Amino acid sequence: MLSWTDVDFDRQRVTLRIVNSKTRKPRVFPFRYDPRLKALLRRQQEHTRSWERAHSSLHVVTSVFHYRGQPIGKLRNSWKRACARAGLEGRLVHDFRRTAVRNLIRAGVPQGVAMKITGHETDHVFRRYLIIDEEMLAQAIGQKAEFLDESK
DSSP: OOBGGGEETTTTEEEEOGGGOTTSOOEEEEOTTOHHHHHHHHHHHHHHHHHHHHTTTTOOOOBSSEETTEEOOOHHHHHHHHHHHHTOTTOOHHHHHHHHHHHHHHTTOOHHHHHHHHTOOSHHHHHHHOOOOHHHHHHHHHHHHHHHHHHO
16 A cells, blocks of 8 residues: 655655565655656645545545545455446556556666566566567567668
């Protein structure tokens, strides 16, 4: 569970504490260069504050992501309901981890840095998440063509 104490807007980073991590090692996600992530966290903060104002007699909400002021319990059940409401049935949480791996590599982030961000400790498992699709192949061919054109 991500708590508001894990979000540091001054230092512009999110800290995943040991209990939130599969490897039991804390990780840091700086968001100073990602305006979309910063905006998402600010919107969620405003949503939380708005909920607290409307329900002031209850309690302070400590969870970044909550349902009616309560921490999201079982992620699997909440995930299924959210996907159904969004018309995305059958999606897995790990689909987004795969997407993150692919996007980091496509953006030119070195594999070691991408592994730190995604929490992968071995190259073998990281490569399992890096699903090479036709678009990645097409981009590689395009990069090769640009290289050859520039080398003339």
